Amino acid sequence: MSSKKDNVTVVKIPNDQHVLVEKVRTLLLETPSKRTKEEQKSHFKNLFDTANELLRRDPNHSHYKELKAVSLFSFVDHCSVADPIAMVKLQEANDLAPNIKFIRDRLINLYIKNNTTVPKKLMDQSRLYDHGNNNNSNNNNNNNRNTNMNMNMNMDQSSQDKILALKLYASAVECEMKGDLQSAFRLLYAAHEKDKEHRDINLHIGRLYTKQGKITQANKHIDNAIRGKPVMWEAHMEKAGLEQKEGESSNAVRRLGYMVKSTDTTPEMKKRAMLLKIFYMNSLENSDNGKEIYDESISYFKLLNIKPYQFSEDQIKGFKRQSPIKIGYLSSHFKEHPIAYFMDGILEYHRSEMFQVHIFQIGQVEEDAYTARMKSYIHPDNWHVLRSDSCKLLADMIRSHNIAILSCLDVHTERDGEIASYRPAPIMVNYLGYPNTSGIDTIQYRITDSFADPQDTKQPWSEKLIRLPNSFLTFRASHLTVHPVSVAPCAKNGYVTFGCYNTLSKVQDPTWKCWKQILDRLPQARLIIKAPLFIEESAAQHYRDRLQKLGVDTSRVSLRAYSMDTQNHYVSYDEMDVSLDPFPYNGTTTSMDSLWMGVPFVTYAGTTHVHRVGASILNNVGLGDLVGYSTQEYVDIAVKLGQDLDRIKSIRSSLRDTLSKSILSDPKSFTIQLEDKYIEMFNQSLI
Structure with missing residues (x-):
């Protein structure tokens, strides 16, 4: 036995399912939007599992359908889901309970917001269920909207494609959440074919291309997402990440700074942009000994407004x-x-x-x-x-x-x-x-x-x-393959081959200007640059164009894709005589790898920690003479070493043994020193 009230069925529930119904109703009365994401996930899993169990027991029960529909609406209402996903979820809810007006109205508004024609079926439902229920005031208020809807009642192919694109996009997101990236990518591209201008779809494709290291393709789609209004800050965040990967840190920092200052960004987005900006600033030359980064770091954590715990x-x-x-x-x-x-x-x-x-x-x-x-x-x-x-x-x-x-x-x-x-x-x-x-x-x-x-x-x-x-x-070299140290390539070539395997975000224009001077003074020298960016020839060519603008002879520079195969990566050190440490962000892991493979590096020590890590490493393996304290010294030392092929060959034959016997490769002695400092902290702080 049932009755109707406000278009929602009121029913008597069989006793054996009453508990499940009450559980759904109780969960729907809660406010998950005030919880953490993890708590929200648990809440909606519980809600959907219970609603689905009711439908499993009686798939045709109208009230069970309504409970599931309202559960889907609650998910959209309380969680910050993208419009395409919201539309798919609300469409599912509307299919279950077309009589619930607030679900239908929300869905219609989303179609209008996304400039997509409202499906005829949805309009027919609206007229059927709302007939006679709206007073004159409501009819007048909605007159313009309904007129626009009626003008677009018959969907053209473009509108159908846009709706299909949204469904494919939602399916792609679900596949990605399950870890099925291959299916996610296939569905995203199918969605893109149906609606090439959809900004969320372009953003998502760009992100997946970034994960694959295909930066040219990623840039294309991220740029498409950035175009248009309102400003899509998520796309700008992704673009900054791409600029950093391409070694254009100044552009990335500038973009993130704009996001931080904008009044349109959400507090959460502003916080993320500020933290990323601080990290990227480490790759840029500064003349203030790191004071700007210090000030920004202090400001960031003040922005969090966290009250720390006080120990009694x-x-x-x-x-x-x-x-x-x-x-x-x-x-x-x-x-x-x-x-x-x-x-x-x-x-x-x-x-x-x-x-x-x-x-x-x-x-x-x-x-x-x-x-x-x-x-x-x-x-x-x-x-x-x-x-x-x-x-x-x-x-x-x-x-x-x-x-x-x-x-x-x-x-x-x-x-x-x-x-x-x-x-x-x-x-x-x-x-x-x-x-x-x-x-x-x-x-x-x-x-x-x-x-x-x-x-x-x-x-x-x-x-x-x-x-x-x-x-x-x-440093423990156990992650490295037991690849023997080869003979220095200069012994065969008769000239020095420099190299740099650091991430390109560390290799800024001031570094390249020094490297150009080194190559100019050693006409036969070669330079190998290895980075994930160069997996695409188009990205490599774009980078060559940048070097040519700096006056670098790119015929002497080999750009190679970073090998994901560890064995091949370390074998590639066989082709290098001397590593060139980038600045101001020196290498660390890459520098240790280089030494392990018998390849010395030249570094420039500046005025900040990030600019002096190379000096610390070299001084601890007895190669302090390869540390320059100005850009001119850096260039001079590299040129001098590049001319001394006998020294390069000598270092090559002994460097791994030297490293193995240094404090850098003596974790037992190092840990004793570290523990001594911990004990000092313990005794000085707990007073």
Whole structure:
């Protein structure tokens, strides 16, 4: 038995399904928009599972259909979903319950908003169910809209294509969420064929091309997404990322700065743009010793307006009594990643009688051999995977383990920095992953050395610098293949071959101007540049055009795609005699790889940490004479070494052994030095 009220069926529910119906109704009364993304996901999974179970039991029950329809509407209403996905979900809801006016009206408004003809079926439903229910006032208010709808009642092929494009796009997004990128790409391209101007579709295709390293294609689609109004800030964010990959960091920083200053950007988008801008600024030359980055970093974390946790006197007393001291490492990169390359030895050689080591891994990672090896060093109960969209909750989780010292390995990322701002431990350290100040007042210390940060440094820091006696790095070459060091190619060629395998974002115009001088002074010399960008010949040609504008003889420069095959990548060092370190953002992992393969590098040491990492590495392997302290010295040293083929051959034959015997490859001794500094922090801070 049923009745009608406001176009929604009111029914009596069989007793055995009453509980499920009440559960759906209760969930619909909640407000998921005020929850975290993870909590929203759980809420709607629960809601849809329950509504689907009702329909499974009775697929034709009109009220069960209405409950599922309203559930879909709730999802669209409370979650920030793109219009194409919202239209597909609301269409599904309308098909289930065409009698519910607010669903139908929302769907019609979305068609109008996206300049798409309203389907005739939807208009017919509107007239059928709304007939006689609207008063004269409503009819007058909607008169113009209905007139426009009636003019477009008969859908042309273009409108049908646009609707199909939206459906294909929604399906592509679902495939991507399931990890099926191949199907997602196929569906996206099919959607693009139906509506080439749709900005969301172009943006999504551009993102997938970026993941594939096809930057030319990515630029094409991202540019299409940027065109038109209103401003599509997500597309500008993607464009900035592409500019950074192409070595055009100044353009990326300028674009992100515009986003930060705009009054149209959302607070969340402004925050993301500001953080990315700070990171990209490290690739640019500066004349203020890093003060602008320092100021921007301080401003960013003030913008978060986070109130940090305050430890009580009793809690501090408890930390003082810790033995062994509980120390934690926070990162999302406990897998094959540069962070792991430098942390692996530290985790193995921490002395358990002095330190109880905890790992706080942000999010689930696809575990690999590196993860397995690092896990073997840590007690299973002390390896923590943090899962939540709430950084405050993650900080609370860390704090619950009574960690005395937390070393943050990725403070430049949005989540790590925000977690640190909540002060999950009384002693906080900025280490390894980011070559600049955090700007976070809850982080008291930064680990470095006297080569990277001399005592007389003018660079401003929000942290106190803790200098290790030799190097701030320890490198374990276990991620490298056991490829033997080859004979220096200059022995066969009779001339020097320079090279750079660093990411192009580090290779800016000032670096190229120096490299041009080196090539000009050594007429036979060659230069190999290797980067993911060059997987596309069109991208490589675009880069050559840029070099020609700088006056570089591109016939002597070989642009090669970065090999995803580790074996082939390291074999390619056989073709190089000397690496050229970019500036101001020096290499780190790439520089260590080069030394391991017997290839020395020349660096230019500036006035900031990011500009002096190369100097730190070279001084710790006895090659301090390859450090220049001006651009002219950098060029002169490279030219002198390029002329001394005998020295190149000599270095080639002994460099791996030299590296292996240095502090850089002695994680046991390094970790003792690091632990000594941790103990100093512990004794000085807990007072």
